Amino acid sequence: MKPVVSIVMGSRSDLPTMKATGEVLKEFGLAYEIRIMSAHRTPEAVEEYAKSAKDRGIQVIIAAAGGAAHLAGVIAASTTLPVIGVPIQSKALNGLDSLLSIVQMPGGIPVATVAIGSAGAKNAGILAAQMIALADEAMAQKLVAYKQAMKEKVLADSIVVDFE
Ligand SMILES: Nc1c(C(=O)O)ncn1[C@@H]1O[C@H](COP(=O)(O)O)[C@@H](O)[C@H]1O
Numbered sequence: 342m343k344p345v346v347s348i349v350m351g352s353r354s355d356l357p358t359m360k361a362t363g364e365v366l367k368e369f370g371l372a373y374e375i376r377i378m379s380a381h382r383t384p385e386a387v388e389e390y391a392k393s394a395k396d397r398g399i400q401v402i403i404a405a406a407g408g409a410a411h412l413a414g415v416i417a418a419s420t421t422l423p424v425i426g427v428p429i430q431s432k433a434l435n436g437l438d439s440l441l442s443i444v445q446m447p448g449g450i451p452v453a454t455v456a457i458g459s460a461g462a463k464n465a466g467i468l469a470a471q472m473i474a475l476a477d478e479a480m481a482q483k484l485v486a487y488k489q490a491m492k493e494k495v496l497a498d499s500i501v502v503d504f505e
Contacts, residue, residue, distance in 0.1 A: 342372035346469050347399045349390070349416065351379045351406035355429050359405050361459045362427070365466030369483055371473065374399075379406075380415035387412065391419035401469040404452075405462065407431040410439040413452045423472055425465045426452040 348362055359375075366373045378386045394402060402422050404413035407429030417424040428439035436457035444454040453468065455461035467487075474480040 343398045344372045344374040345398060345400045345473065346371050346373040346466075347394055347402045348373055348375045349387075349402060349404045349412065350375075350377055351381075351410070351412050351429075353377055355405050355407060358429055358459055358462050359427070361462040362403055362405075362466040365463055366469065368487075369466075369470045369480065371470060371480075378412075380411040381409070384415070387415055388419050391416040394420055395422050401425065401472050403427060403465045403469060405429055405465075406443070407436065407439045408433070408442075410442045413443050413454075414446055414450065417446070417450050417452050424452050425468055426454045427461050427465050428454065428457045430458040 346366055348359055348366075350356065350359055355377075363373065363375070376390060378390060380387050391402070399422060401424075402416055402420065403425045404416050405427035406412040408431045410426070410428060413424055413426030426443035428436050428443050430436035431439055440454070440457050443452055446452050455464045455468065467484075470480060470484060474484055
């Protein structure tokens, strides 16, 4: 299957966080590719990748980085595909640095920013599925079923007898 979602991350050290994105995309049956590249360390490769992604059939790009997290913004500068930014939880500042450097894009170059860490990585995958579902009724139905299953689980969890 040709990948329709791209997961890009600034370093191999981001992989454990981004596992959550891969798991969600698999659950929705969405083919994805993973690339490690950096706006700082491999700027030419990032630009080339962003420019060619759409023509290769990619529909959504998920870009994760930590610290001075410029990767998502630099990718967004070179494509019209929707870019979702995942702030990695950094050691020094707990990911606040990553969050602010991804979310505060200048007008004209949007990056849809999710929460710091694994919850954000999971939501990035769901958000990508929701974007694709705009033109894919089968995917839209999978999202309805996903929400329903989540609701049923929470309702079942609420039948707690005691803390003991
Ligand atoms: N923020 C960026 C970019 C970028 O924005 O292009 N490239 C790497 N990084 C981040 O640096 C952190 C530390 O990387 P190393 O673990 O390789 O030292 C990672 O979270 C990565 O995403």
